[in-house]
Amino acid sequence: MTGRTRVQLALVFTAAAALVLAATAAARVHAGKPIVIGWAYDSKGAMAPFDNPALAAAQIRVKQVNAHGGVMGRPLQIKTCDTQGNKPAIAKACATKLLGQGADVIFTTCDVDFAAPVVQEAINRGVLAVAPCIGTDQMGPKRFGAKGKLAFSFGNVAQDEGSAMAQWAWSKGWRSAALATDTVIVYFKNVVQAFKARWQQLGGKIVDEETYQSLGGNNVQNAVSRLNNVKADVIVTSTAGAFGALSTLVSGLRSLGNDTPILNSWAGDGTYWLPKNPPVTNYFFVTYANAFGQDPNKAVNKLAKQVKAATGGFLTGPAAIDGLVTAIKRAHGSTKGATLAAVMERFHKVPTLSGLVSFSPKLHSVFGRAYRVIEIQDNKPRQLGTVTAKVVPSIK
Numbered sequence: 460m461t462g463r464t465r466v467q468l469a470l471v472f473t474a475a476a477a478l479v480l481a482a483t484a485a486a487r488v489h490a491g492k493p494i495v496i497g498w499a500y501d502s503k504g505a506m507a508p509f510d511n512p513a514l515a516a517a518q519i520r521v522k523q524v525n526a527h528g529g530v531m532g533r534p535l536q537i538k539t540c541d542t543q544g545n546k547p548a549i550a551k552a553c554a555t556k557l558l559g560q561g562a563d564v565i566f567t568t569c570d571v572d573f574a575a576p577v578v579q580e581a582i583n584r585g586v587l588a589v590a591p592c593i594g595t596d597q598m599g600p601k602r603f604g605a606k607g608k609l610a611f612s613f614g615n616v617a618q619d620e621g622s623a624m625a626q627w628a629w630s631k632g633w634r635s636a637a638l639a640t641d642t643v644i645v646y647f648k649n650v651v652q653a654f655k656a657r658w659q660q661l662g663g664k665i666v667d668e669e670t671y672q673s674l675g676g677n678n679v680q681n682a683v684s685r686l687n688n689v690k691a692d693v694i695v696t697s698t699a700g701a702f703g704a705l706s707t708l709v710s711g712l713r714s715l716g717n718d719t720p721i722l723n724s725w726a727g728d729g730t731y732w733l734p735k736n737p738p739v740t741n742y743f744f745v746t747y748a749n750a751f752g753q754d755p756n757k758a759v760n761k762l763a764k765q766v767k768a769a770t771g772g773f774l775t776g777p778a779a780i781d782g783l784v785t786a787i788k789r790a791h792g793s794t795k796g797a798t799l800a801a802v803m804e805r806f807h808k809v810p811t812l813s814g815l816v817s818f819s820p821k822l823h824s825v826f827g828r829a830y831r832v833i834e835i836q837d838n839k840p841r842q843l844g845t846v847t848a849k850v851v852p853s854i855k
Contacts, residue, residue, distance in 0.1 A: 491533035494787065494794055496521075497557025498537050498566040499577045504544030505674065508701045508731065508769050509569040513591040514539070515766040517566075517776030520812070530784050531792045538562065545573035554580035563794040564589060564783060569614065569772065570644050571597045582606040587796040589613070589783065591775035592747075594620060594646045594725070599823030607823075609796045611803055613779040613816065614772075615747070616824035616851070617646055617697075620724055621653025623830050623848040624695065624745055628722055629661045630846075633692035637667040637719075639682055639708065641698035643674050649854060650697035650724045656852035666691050673704030683711035697724040700732020709742060710734045728770035728833070730840060738838040745830040746771035747778075747813055751840045754831065758812065771831060778813035785809055826851050 498517075500510040514537075521535045529535060538560055540553035545568055554577040557565060565581035567574040569592040581588040582603060590598055592614035600607035628636065636658055641647040655665060667689040671682040686694060694712070698705050705727055712719070714737060723744040730751075733739050748759045748771035759774060766773050786802045787794060804823075808815040814828040832843045 491529060491531075493536040494530060494533050494564075495560070495562045496535060496537045496564050496566055496783070497554075497560065497562025498539045499542050499550060499553040499557060499568065500539060500566075501545050501568050501573070502541045502543070504542075505699075505701050506545060506568050506570060506573060508699075508729065509592055509772045512766050512768045512770065512773030513569070513776035513779075515776070516762055516768075516773045517591070517780050519762065519765060520777035520780040524780065524784060530787050533792075535780070535784075542568065542573075542577070545570075547576045550574075551576040551580055553577065558584060558586065562586065564799075566591065566779065569593055569775075570646060571595050571602065572644055574598075575602075578603060578610050582609040582796070585609070585796045587611070587794075587799045589779055591779045592725075592772050593824060595649055596822055596824060597645055599821075608804075609800050610823060611800070611818065612824040613775050613782055613811070613813070614824055615725070615828060615830070616822055616826050617649035618653040618822075618851045618854055619826040619828075619848045620745065620830070621650045621655075621697075622657040622850055622852055623846045624650070624722055624724065625654045625657035625661060625663065626848060627745070627832055627846045628658070628693050628695070629663060631693075631720075633663075633720070635664045635666045635690070635692045637686055637689050637691035637694045638665060638669065639686060639694060639696040640668070640670045641696065641702070641704060642670050642672050643676065643698075643702060647697040647724075647726065650726075651695060652854040653852055654695050656854055657848075657850060660850065660852065671704060671708070673698055673702035676704065679704045679707045680711055683708060683715070687712060687715045687717050691719060693720045693722050695722050697726050699726040700729060706732055706734050709739055710737065713737050713740070725770070725772060725830075728772065730835070730838065731769050733835070733838050735838070739835050740837055742835040743843075744833055745846065746833060747828075747831070748774040749831050749833065749840075749842045751833075751842075753840075753842050756812075762812075774813045778811040778816065781811035781813075782806070782809060782816055822851070
């Protein structure tokens with residue numbers, strides 16, 4: 460055997476050994492113990508238009524993560540439980556079931572009041588509790604005390620959202636606002652409070668403040684009548700079409716010949732609630748993503764089509780997955796609740812599909828992320844641009 464032949468054989472053996480090692484490593488990546496995400500969601504109740512798309516988009520994101528080797532050699536796995544309209548007893552039972560199935564992290568519905576039974580069960584056992592799109596600072600220690608350090612949301616905090624709405628309204632040249640507060644959940648109230656705080660900081664004037672209640676409330680029309688008698692540049696609210704009052708509020712004003720611009724939060728996203736007659740005009744809202752195929756991010760448009768998104772909130776599902784993956788990696792593979800929470804409190808402009816995510820010890824819901832601004836004219840949506848809050852105002 461010549462020296463050249465020996466060298467060639469050595470190279471062949473080296474290459475073969477490298478292939479064996481690579482195959483072994485790949486097998487090891489996919490053989491790791493799954494990281495189990497227990498997801499309690501509302502499939503058919505008031506939160507379904509928000510929970511279902513977020514879950515569907517998250518499942519796609521999990522497949523993408525797993526296709527690239529999972530998280531430090533461990534695949535992600537989602538196990539679900541339907542809270543059936545977020546009935547407290549059923550929601551609590553879902554949390555217990557998912558924890559019993561080995562959930563390392565618990566995901567929950569997109570409102571803190573409805574989510575409370577699930578969150579409480581998780582944090583009582585030292586498990587991280589994550590909501591894709593709760594929009595209040597109560598998802599954390601403010602509501603759940605010391606154990607609330609384990610509770611986070613990848614939704615935009617209401618203070619940030621209301622501030623962004625005020626900033627955008629001010630940029631339109633509007634200087635007077637009438638407020639219409641839906642009192643049914645904390646998030647709705649806090650968005651309007653934040654708008655007011657930032658609006659007044661900017662020099663804007665509040666000319667009227669009305670309240671109403673969706674989900675069975677019967678005082679929406681009274682609020683409409685009073686708002687119709689007020690002269691304002693913009694009417695500001697935060698409420699969801701799925702909760703029943705939004706259509707009445709908008710249609711009521713328009714049927715009276717009142718064409719004052721109406722500005723809503725992400726809760727008012729979507730076209731599923733739009734009345735056909737009269738068609739909705741001069742209606743605006745801020746949201747996470749454009750669900751109508753016009754988002755500037757092509758990956759977002761593709762995902763929206765895949766999940767048949769009704770609102771931009773679908774994007775919070777993969778955002779939460781992205782954030783969890785980052786937290787586990789920064790925690791060197793740990794899924795312990797306290798360890799992950801300590802890491803997430805230090806998130807500063809962490810990249811996710813939804814944009815840059817930041818938390819703080821005080822705010823466990825996102826602030827500083829860019830919003831899409833959508834206009835609806837004659838029931839047709841159109842994106843006007845984006846806005847990012849410059850200030851996160853304090854509210855009571």
